[in-house]
Amino acid sequence: MKLICLSDMHLVGDNPIGRIDNLIVTQFIKLSQIVDFIKAHPNDVFHTLQAGDFTDKPRSWLLLSLLVSFFKRTKMHFFCVRGQHDSYMNNEDSNAKTILGLLSKVGYVSILNQTIPFILGNKVHVYGTSYEKTFPKTIKEEGFYNILVIHAPIAQKPLFEGHVHFDAYKFLKEYIEFDLILCGDIHREFCIVDHGRVILNTGPMLRKDAEEYSFTHEPKFYLLHIDEDKGKLLNIDTIKFMCSPAEEILSRKHIENKIEAETILSSFIATMKSDFKVEANFDANLANFIRENKINDDVIRIIGQIKDSCERRE
Secondary structure, eight states: OEEEEEOOOOBOSSOOTTBSSOHHHHHHHHHHHHHHHHHTOTTSOEEEEEOSOOBSSSOOHHHHHHHHHHHHHHOOOEEEOOOTTTSSTTOHHHHTTSHHHHHHHTTSEEEOOSSSOEEETTTEEEEEEOTTOOOOOOOOOTTOEEEEEEEEOEESSOSSTTOOOEEHHHHHHHOTTOSEEEEEESOOOEEEEETTEEEEEOOOSSOOSOOGGGGTOOOEEEEEEEETTTTEEEEEEEEEOOOOOHHHHBOOHHHHHHHHHHHHHHHHHHHSOTTOOOOSSHHHHHHHHHHHHTOOHHHHHHHHHHHHHHHHHO
């Protein structure tokens, strides 16, 4: 059995501001590469696992229609969990009407849960923990291969000072009943193997934003070879997506424009007269404005007439 493992895909229904190309088209090119890879190995049995944030937004009629067409054409299927981008918190009624909920209803994806596993083949059990759901505990049965697909902040190290996360290696040690833990949520790839047990994160499939990490990250999926009869891992392959260099498809122009605007605003504030007094009273503020800006007498007279007129109405 072959397991294709993907973390955050963040499929989009509109083009991000940081992309020069059309990411809507590009994402389906990547998905088609998975389909082509499976077709190139007709004698193998494949299952595709995805660790949440399947979509970038819970709803998009354009993306939904494109995905339905894709699944109809390719017959592809995903086992996945919900990330925060896929759902409306823990509202089951609303989640049933999201892209992932509708794809689940028609059978294109299977949403995993903590208690009842999907059974692949004879001895592979797949559990799932969606965003903000309780981590599952199960009993490790000898000869069975237990998988946990989870969307939670699990990483090798914090991304910034004060970043709250679960240490990946410690998580693998604690949840000893799982042979494979596929993580989503933190956009950093890692693959830790300890005595045949694995915890991994492929990183994001799409480079949506022109952040520093996007310029070094190489989108990929992991391919795990599982011996069904013995319930154990045989090998892990890294399969990189064919994609353009980051410099050709990502733009930092919007970030540079924002920095420039913030710099201009800071300069403007710094050059304002420090002795200008702002009173809590409108009349005092008006008087300060007139005095500081040397307003013409004719303008002052008109302001006074308008003010008198407003006061009479009151």
